[in-house]
Amino acid sequence: MDFTFAIWAFLVNQREDMHDQAKAESTAVRQLSREVLLPMRRGAMAHVRLEVPDGFEVLDDPVKAFSWTGDITSVKYHVQCTSSAPPGQVLFQATIVVGAKVMTLKSYVFVSPTAMALESEMAELSCELEMLPETFEEIPYHDLDFKELVGRGNFGDAYRAEYNGKDVVVKTIRAQHFGDTNDEIVREFRHEAAVLNMFGHHPNIVPFVGASTDLTQPLALVTEYVPDGSLESKLGGPTQLLSLG
CATH class of the missing domain: 3.30.200.20 (Phosphorylase Kinase; domain 1)
Structure with a gap:
């Protein structure tokens, strides 16, 4: 099974517009994680690397970049769930570099052993954001x-x-x-x-x-x-x- 895993960036007051845009881009969108606050100046460049658990594969480039302008934007990954994926909750982890700061965004996805019927309402997924320490050695x-x-x-x-x-x-x-x-x-x-x-x-x-x-x-x-x-x-x-x- 192939699916799209997307990470969205938006202002707090753009939440509903982001939901509408996500659903408009794909009728298969039905699971969203709770948003987390990330300090980011306009014009900043962000690089995002997605790591997937065993049983999943990123079919396109696992590293993507975007420039934050204040408008709703996203990076999308084409992911495949293979037959070896274990049922239950699995962890998708995105490493985000903004400036010299590095954060990890952890999103927990539920894997069902059987096909599930699409639901009309979006389901919320659990996620958390962790700030990492200084990301490179400063050399005099x-x-x-x-x-x-x-x-x-x-x-x-x-x-x-x-x-x-x-x-x-x-x-x-x-x-x-x-x-x-x-x-x-x-x-x-x-x-x-x-x-x-x-x-x-x-x-x-x-x-x-x-x-x-x-x-x-x-x-x-x-x-x-x-x-x-x-x-x-x-x-x-x-x-x-x-x-x-």
Whole structure:
């Protein structure tokens, strides 16, 4: 069985409009979780990663992004429930990165061993939001021992360096890439670091170590050093920084 799992963002006074829009987009919508309050400024970029329990599979990209403008918006996932899904209550967990803050949204879905008839009224699901601690290691720029230049790019340069006795790669970033004011630059760069930290512990991704966000020094992203070739050769193409928009 395939179904859509959607996460909606809306203002408190837009609740009924959101319900109407959700039902208008899909006649199969009949289960909604109780909304939770999430502090978020207009214009902020959010990245959302959905994790599903055993017996379920996300058929499209499990990571999605949206920019909050104050209007009703959503990210939707195409999910498949397989025959191995256990009956009873299961946990769907979404990791949400807003700025440098990371939250987990937990939604509990009930799995029935038999097909259930569609009901005319929407049923409420249980969910909860948890704020997580600071999401990346702040690395003092002066703690980085630079060894050699290993690459140049439009957004900055990459160096092999040493940090805490380990070889790392330091990508220095041109601050103007992230905004026009100091506050905007720091805010967007810290969001970039938080997103990289969220994905930088996957076996197919070069591990993320931390970031230096002090504007009196060059902005820098630090990853583990990949020996026996360039990062480009490991990934099979040119390296790019994660886009914020």
